[in-house]
Amino acid sequence: MKKVFTKPKCLKDIPFHYCPGCGHSIIHRLVAEVIDELKISDCVIGIPPAGCAVLAYNYFDIDMCEAPHGRGCAVATGFKRAQPDKIIFTYQGDGDMAAIGTAETLHAANRGERITAVFVNNAVYGMTGGQMAPTTMIEQKTTTSPFGRRSEVEGYPLLITDLIATLKGPAYVARHSLATPAKILATKKSIKKAFEVQIKGLGFSLVEVLSPCPTNWKLSAVDAYKFLESKMEKEFPIGVLKDVTKRK
Amino acid sequence: MGGKRKGIEVSLAIAEAVGQANADVIAAYPITPQTHIVEHLSELVANGELDAEFVPVESEHSAMSVCCGSAAVGARTFTSTSSQGLALMSEIFFIASSMRLPMVMALANRSLSGPLSIWNDHTDTMMVRDAGWIHVFVENGQDAYDHIFWAFRVGEDPDVLLPVAVNFDGFILTHMIEPIEYEKDETIKRYLPEFRLKNALHPDKPVSMGCFGMPEIYTEAQMSREDGVTGSYPTIIKAWEEWGELTGRQYHPIETYRADDAEYCIVTMGSYGETAMEVVDTLREEGEKVGVVKIRLWRPFPFDEFRGAVLGKKALIVIDRAISFGGPGGPVASELRSALYKKEGSPVIVNYVAGLAGRDVSRNDFRNIILEGKAKAESGDTEGFILYGLRG
Ligand SMILES: Cc1ncc(C[n+]2csc(CCOP(=O)(O)OP(=O)(O)O)c2C)c(N)n1
Numbered sequence: 071m072k073k074v075f076t077k078p079k080c081l082k083d084i085p086f087h088y089c090p091g092c093g094h095s096i097i098h099r100l101v102a103e104v105i106d107e108l109k110i111s112d113c114v115i116g117i118p119p120a121g122c123a124v125l126a127y128n129y130f131d132i133d134m135c136e137a138p139h140g141r142g143c144a145v146a147t148g149f150k151r152a153q154p155d156k157i158i159f160t161y162q163g164d165g166d167m168a169a170i171g172t173a174e175t176l177h178a179a180n181r182g183e184r185i186t187a188v189f190v191n192n193a194v195y196g197m198t199g200g201q202m203a204p205t206t207m208i209e210q211k212t213t214t215s216p217f218g219r220r221s222e223v224e225g226y227p228l229l230i231t232d233l234i235a236t237l238k239g240p241a242y243v244a245r246h247s248l249a250t251p252a253k254i255l256a257t258k259k260s261i262k263k264a265f266e267v268q269i270k271g272l273g274f275s276l277v278e279v280l281s282p283c284p285t286n287w288k289l290s291a292v293d294a295y296k297f298l299e300s301k302m303e304k305e306f307p308i309g310v311l312k313d314v315t316k317r318k
Numbered sequence: 319m320g321g322k323r324k325g326i327e328v329s330l331a332i333a334e335a336v337g338q339a340n341a342d343v344i345a346a347y348p349i350t351p352q353t354h355i356v357e358h359l360s361e362l363v364a365n366g367e368l369d370a371e372f373v374p375v376e377s378e379h380s381a382m383s384v385c386c387g388s389a390a391v392g393a394r395t396f397t398s399t400s401s402q403g404l405a406l407m408s409e410i411f412f413i414a415s416s417m418r419l420p421m422v423m424a425l426a427n428r429s430l431s432g433p434l435s436i437w438n439d440h441t442d443t444m445m446v447r448d449a450g451w452i453h454v455f456v457e458n459g460q461d462a463y464d465h466i467f468w469a470f471r472v473g474e475d476p477d478v479l480l481p482v483a484v485n486f487d488g489f490i491l492t493h494m495i496e497p498i499e500y501e502k503d504e505t506i507k508r509y510l511p512e513f514r515l516k517n518a519l520h521p522d523k524p525v526s527m528g529c530f531g532m533p534e535i536y537t538e539a540q541m542s543r544e545d546g547v548t549g550s551y552p553t554i555i556k557a558w559e560e561w562g563e564l565t566g567r568q569y570h571p572i573e574t575y576r577a578d579d580a581e582y583c584i585v586t587m588g589s590y591g592e593t594a595m596e597v598v599d600t601l602r603e604e605g606e607k608v609g610v611v612k613i614r615l616w617r618p619f620p621f622d623e624f625r626g627a628v629l630g631k632k633a634l635i636v637i638d639r640a641i642s643f644g645g646p647g648g649p650v651a652s653e654l655r656s657a658l659y660k661k662e663g664s665p666v667i668v669n670y671v672a673g674l675a676g677r678d679v680s681r682n683d684f685r686n687i688i689l690e691g692k693a694k695a696e697s698g699d700t701e702g703f704i705l706y707g708l709r710g
Contacts, residue, residue, distance in 0.1 A: 120402070124434070136434060139402060140377070169376040170347070170406075198348040201357065202374050214348070214360040214374050224374065 078102035080111045082131045091291025093248045093281025094123050097190055100258040101161070102130065108265055114157045115149055117142045121163035122196045140171025143178035146185040157268055159186040164205040165195040168230040172204075175230070182239030182273040186264045189231065189276055192283035193302060200286025204228035207305050212286070227305050231278040235311035241273030243312040247280040249299035253308070260310070272314055280306055321500040328459040328491045329354035331498045332398075332424050332484075335466035337368040338506045341422075342393035342513075345373040345384035349403040350436045351488040352426040356398055382407035382414065389419035389481075390527055392518035394470065397421065400488055401428035401442045408446060414481045415450030416543055417528055420473035420513070421481045422466065423451075427588065427639075428488040429675040437676025438488040440587070440639035444649045450543045452482040452550055453616040455588045459496030462486045464567060467501075467510055471557045474513045478550040485616070487589040489676065505564055548618045571620035572627050576602060577609030582692050583628060583665075585611045585636040587650060590679070597684040608688055613650070621657055628658070631665040635691030637679075638671045638703065647671075647703040668694045672706040683707065 077083065081102045086095040105111050111132050118126035120139035127134035137145040142160030149158045167175050167189050178185065194212055195201045202212040202219055205227050209218035235243040242264050246257035257279055264275035280302045282294035289297055324331070333355045336344070344363070346356040362368040371388075375381045381397050389395040399407060404425065414421060430441045443453065452472060456462045462484065469482035486492065517525050531539050554571070562568030575595045577583050586594050591612040601608050611627050611634065613620075628634055638648020646652050651669035658664035668691040673679040679687075687706060694700060 120434075138431065139406075172376065195348055198350055199353050199357070201348045201353065204376060213353075213357040214372075216361050216364045 078106045080105045080131050081129055084129055086129060087125060088122065089285040091282060091284040091294055092122070093192065093279065093283075094190065096248055096254060097188065097257075097279055097281060098123075098126065098129055100254070100261055101159070101188060103258060104262045104265055105132065107262065108269070110157045110265070110269075113155065114159065117145055117158070117160040119160070119162045119166040120197070121166050123161055123163065123190070124197065126161055140166050140169070141174060142166065142171060143183070143185065143187060144174040147178050147181075147183050150183060150185050154184070157186075157265065159188060159265070161188045162190065163196065164189070164191040164193065165203050168204045168228050169195075172230065176234065176237070179234045179274045179276065180237045180239045182241070184268050184271055185274060186268045187274075187276040188261060188264075189278040190281050191278055191306065192281045192286075193227075194283055194286045196283050196286055200283070207301060229306060231276060232311060234276055239274050240276065240312055241314040242267040242275040242310075244276075244310040245278040245280070245306060245308050247298060247303050247308050248282065249280070249295055249303065267315065278306070280308070321502045321505070323497055323499050325495055325497050326459075327354060327493065327495050328462050328486070328498075329493070330358045331459055331463045332466055333358035333362065334500070335463045336396050336422075337362045338501070338503055339467055339470050339510055340394065341368070341370050341396040343371045343373065343384070343388035344396045345375050345381045345388070346397050346399065347375055347378045347381050347403060349378070349400045351428060351438075351492040352398045352400045352403070352424070354492065355424055355426070359396075378403040378407040379410065382410035385421045386410060386414050386417065386419055389414070389421045389515070390417065390519050392513065392515035394474070394513045395421035396423075398424040398426065400426040401430055401436075404442045404446065405430060408449070411446055411451070412449045413528065416539065418479040418546065419481060420470075420479055420515070422469040422473060423481065423483045424462075424466070425483045425485045426488040426492045427485055435675040436488075438490055439674045439676070440485075441641070441674075443483070443485050444640040446483075447617070447649065450480070450547055451617065452478075452480050452547065452554070453485060454482070455485045455614055455616060456491070457589055457591045457612065459491060459494065459498045460567065461569075462491060463498050463500070464561060464565070464569070467506055468557050468561055468569075470513070471510050472550065472554050475553045475557075476516060478546065478553050479515075480546055480550060485588060490589045499565075501565060509560060509564055551618050551620070554615065554618075569614060570623070571615035572623040573612045573614055574627050575610040575612070577611055577627060579607065580609030581607040581632045582688070582695070583609045583611045583631055583634050584684070584688050584691075585613065585634050585650070585654065587613045587616065587639070590637060590639075590673070593679070593681055593684055597681050597688065601685065601688060606688075606692075608692075619653065619657070624654070624657055625661060628665055629661060629663040633666045633668060633692065633695030635668050635670065635688055635695070637673075637687065638669060639673055641671050641674070641705070651703065666695050666700045668700050669703040670706045671703050677707060679706070
């Protein structure tokens with residue numbers, strides 16, 4: 071019989087620990103497929119975050135080095151500057167990237183570091199129990215915004231990807247969503263492009279992935295995917311925000 | 319005297335104490351195992367039960383900076399963190415005490431990375447031992463609740479003006495449901511006067527804060543901070559005495575259990591005190607002359623009370639919850655050794671480092687530590703430290 075579906079080679083044969091319906095396992099798989107397709111598993115180094123994906127190194131069969139909360143892009147800079155022939159990627163949540171790690175992310179992007187950031191936005195601090203993050207949407211209830219986020223006191227959802235796209239350093243910046251199979255495929259294409267941009271030495275690349283967190287959103291998995299499409303994509307419009315390869 | 323007794327998670331009781339203390343500003347970033355404290359505070363504020371600003375900042379570095387700002391204008395200020403969060407805020411942690419800004423931190427003690435761990439020990443707090451804060455260690459939920467009021471009262475006292483860290487063991491206390499006696503709001507009002515910072519920033523009476531310390535003034539600035547921490551002692555004692563009068567619960571800088579006639583004492587800090595007392599009870603039944611010495615007040619260190627409690631004993635078996643790499647022993651034992659150096663009748667010290675990153679130290683382990691420690695003391699084997707339970 072013909073085998074039509076296999077596990078990516080650079081994923082170990084270990085079941086993911088993520089909650090049912092969580093997007094992290096899908097995104098792990100997409101990154102792994104891209105690493106396989108680009109045949110870079112012998113020269114790629116990944117940087118997992120502090121966050122639900124803290125144990126990513128248990129699943130990827132590649133070099134990985136944990137970074138303290140928020141410091142992914144700074145650590146990645148160190149790797150890349152010392153070993154420019156390696157392909158470096160960070161894997162970060164929205165707390166990691168858009169809260170505690172905002173400074174190093176923006177500055178690595180602004181310097182045009184030749185690294186790739188995979189940015190998983192689930193609109194909460196998942197790992198610590200679903201507290202409000204800078205990306206939490208107005209009126210969204212979390213454990214630290216029990217009646218919903220209010221713009222008057224807690225400000226507005228931070229679109230860090232849009233901010234990064236305004237800088238000159240980045241070469242490729244995009245936002246995608248896991249809401250439907252078609253969108254998942256588009257996400258993968260974009261992650262692949264982000265790695266290719268790094269391989270070509272064009273500059274910083276980042277792909278934000280809107281991803282469901284049924285546990286902390288207190289929704290069933292099905293409803294979480296609906297929420298992703300109907301609410302999150304409104305606040306965080308999907309699309310390619312910057313692509314230097316498209317310029318003449 | 320005495321209010322309602324409630325069975326409640328210790329973190330929630332701490333948050334409710336902060337509410338009863340009427341904090342004005344709370345700034346924090348979530349980190350395990352501190353999260354339930356700030357989650358509950360955000361609920362109290364959202365429900366209108368506590369009229370305070372709750373600032374869910376983007377990192378601990380900013381949390382401590384916000385706290386400095388709010389304390390500098392005279393607001394009653396609270397924060398809470400653990401481990402990596404404390405490490406990240408450490409820059410401003412030192413500055414808060416140098417600016418003599420009162421604030422209270424519930425420090426849910428957790429091990430520091432690396433390796434990354436979320437579990438309990440004292441490596442985080444030992445990192446900021448020398449930061450000029452007042453440090454107290456609590457043993458159980460009631461202690462934790464009580465010490466929130468005590469901490470505001472001491473830190474905000476015009477004779478003190480220092481930040482205060484209430485250290486309590488992550489998970490062992492943060493996530494434990496315990497019966498806690500709540501005090502009435504009137505009692506708290508009587509105990510805790512309104513916070514008035516004499517030199518608060520105010521346009522009517524300009525002051526400069528956080529100034530540059532040129533070489534000709536830096537030394538004096540440090541001496542003044544040293545005087546501040548050491549000089550807070552009488553206020554600390556008075557605040558405990560008054561709490562005792564109001565509530566019937568009396569605390570001391572050094573507390574002992576069956577130690578008066580003991581030849582050997584186990585020395586603990588934090589929640590280990592409770593297990594130690596139980597084990598000492600059993601050992602007493604077996605005829606061992608052992609007792610417990612518990613260090614409640616860590617900074618300023620209560621030298622006289624400590625010496626008073628232990629001089630004349632044969633040996634102290636000191637449990638440290640942190641390691642000092644390449645150093646003379648755990649941080650607590652090292653300090654106790656120097657506190658006793660060349661004092662007449664000073665006991666020898668056998669030092670165990672135990673319970674790192676949540677490794678369980680059961681009653682049986684305490685028993686082993688005490689008995690093995692006693693044997694080591696008798697044979698003169700008292701150098702360095704023993705990493706208890708080390709495998710391999
Ligand atoms: C300095 C520091 N502060 C706080 C934490 C606690 N912490 C660990 S993960 C996390 C947030 C994770 O949220 P996010 O980055 O959105 O990722 P998710 O878990 O949702 O995937 C926090 C606050 C930490 N590890 N280090």
